[in-house]
Amino acid sequence: MHLIKDENGNLIPHGHEHVHEHTHEDGHTHTHAHTHEHGHEEEHHHHHDHEHGCEGSCDTGCNGCGGAAKDPKAQLVALLGYMLDHNESHARELDDMAAKISEAGMSEAAEQIKKGVAEFQKGNMYLSLALSMVKEDK
Known part of the structure; x- marks a missing residue:
């Protein structure tokens, strides 16, 4: 398990690369790979990759994006x-981490x-509410 920093510079234990998917309303799926900066000599940078299966990108209007x-x-x-899905995933991971930290006898850290x-x-x-509003043009 590595120690890494989140977007706010906080250290969090982490031992794997994330791969997240999201699907457009037309059914086209994008995969986003995430690597993170580690708290040691190796330097890794946070990035997102789009896998389209076509020559273009979302910015150039490939046909795969519909x-x-x-x-x-x-x-x-x-x-x-x-x-929203990404944040919900991290909330679940952090909740699991809190349980493990509590089991390791660090209840004050787990509470934080x-x-x-x-x-x-x-x-x-709030993000879910905003998503509903965007879908309804509000």
Whole structure:
């Protein structure tokens, strides 16, 4: 398990690369691989890769995206949905981590993580509401 930093510079235990998928309304799926900066000499950078199965990209309007690049609303719905799923995944991982840290006898640290997870869930509620509103043009 490596120690890595999250987007806010906080150290979090981590031992694998994430691969996340999201699907546009037309059924086209993108895979996003994430690697993270580790707390040692090896330097890794956070990045996202799009796997389209075509020559173009979302920005150039490849046919595999079903024209989502030409439809800003569809692009926003897909991206916001992906971000919500991503955050929910991290909240679950952090909740599991809190349980393991508690089992290791560090209940105060586990409690701080649980408080953070509660904030993630609160933020995810707002993101979910925003996603619904974007879908309904509100």
